[in-house]
Amino acid sequence: MARLAAAALVDQSMTALRALVFNILYLLWSVAMHIICLPLLAAPAPAILAAARCWIAGSLWLLKVCVGLNAREVGAENLPDQPVLFAVKHQSAWETLYLSKRLNNPAFVLKKELLLIPVFGWFLARSGMIAIDRSGKAAALKKMVADAKATFAQGRPVVIFPEGTRVAPGASKPYQPGIAALYAQLGVPVVPVALNSGVFWGRKAVLKKPGTITIEYLPPIPPGLDRKTFMRELEAQIEGASKRLAEG
Template identity: 50%
Template sequence: MIGLRLRSLFFNVGWYVGTTILAIAGSPILLMPRRFVVAWSLVWIDFCLWWLRITCRLTHRVGGLENMPTGPVIFACKHQSSWETLAFSRLFPGAATVMKRELVLIPIVGWAMARAGNIAVERGDGAKALRGLVKQAKATLAEGRSILIFPEGTRVAVGDEKPYQVGTAALYRQLGVPVVPVALNSGLFWGRRKFIKWPGVIDVEILPAIPPGLGRDVFMATLRERIEGATDRLVAAARERERK
């Protein structure tokens, strides 16, 4: 356990130091076109994932690549860990992530999130927030880009449950594009609000797309069943590997 704590400490220190250096050195890029901001952000993400692998021996693999779409879609992803906020920009290049607006207030890093073309939404703003979400999402699709949303709206620990939020259903109804569910088991290795990062391999699985045109209740039930069923399977498989 001491070794795990030290490795996690090394990761955190390197993460903060590396992020600070890259943020300061790259801040002039915020004045450049979006493609340069995105490229700079990917350098930061690659550093973080590399440092995570070196210090904590934590890597990932992606299954279901045959389900990766060729055109713009809505990726609806399970959210268990901070890991997704690092890795998904690399796994789903070009996609605009739906995030809470307060994140864009973080100096340099938050500004880069906004300049990279992500979708910021004001939490607790009801119908107004939904209208803003749909408006930004339509503009994103018009650019030929996909949208990435976490249906639960926040990180949820392994084994816990949280209702799926209405934003995903609103996008599905208004945009008329397929929704691609994504399952994972990252919370086993980097838990919500946990200091220790456990070594291992995070599994991400891209599931078959849900076509447009379903009723809201049927869509939400189908989405939840697919994501939660696949997530439970990935979690169980990882635990079985650990027992061996």
């Protein structure tokens, strides 16, 4: 028993140390990239997106090397060729990094306040993200739909987190009206996405754990369903799969 306890303590210490190394290097890498890429704020969006892909690739590499955190995909056959709307479970900062790299320069629906972050927020604004004023209600939804249509016209998919915020593994929050508005107005399939990233990289957590995150692309929901049916189907798919993944 004593040996098992000692081994467990060593493992915990090593996990904490590796996470600390990652946090330091990730911060330095991010600061360096933001400084180096400052002139790109005057460049077209494709140049900014290319720089973002470089920063993201480096960040995921650090996560793999320092923490030992990898990823595996399930249901990749459900990824369509044309731009669609992705409704993604949000548990961690990890999925914003991973999906930015995995998908074709997606535009994320995000809260307007993020654009106020110095430097980082400037790059978000210039890269074509869809910022919403969560207090704007009908006007905000109308603008979000218009921005999403413009994004699709550029050949880019749109990613939205239906709950509007990060939640712990196994937990859920009410699905917000934004996803219903986009579904009704855009007339494109919605690909639900489940994951268990919060098991390894929790919300606001300093500690990152080694392992393999699973991200699962579920069968697309075709356009044309009524609002209640769509929301019921979307939530059932995402929550059911995410809880299954969280339980291992």
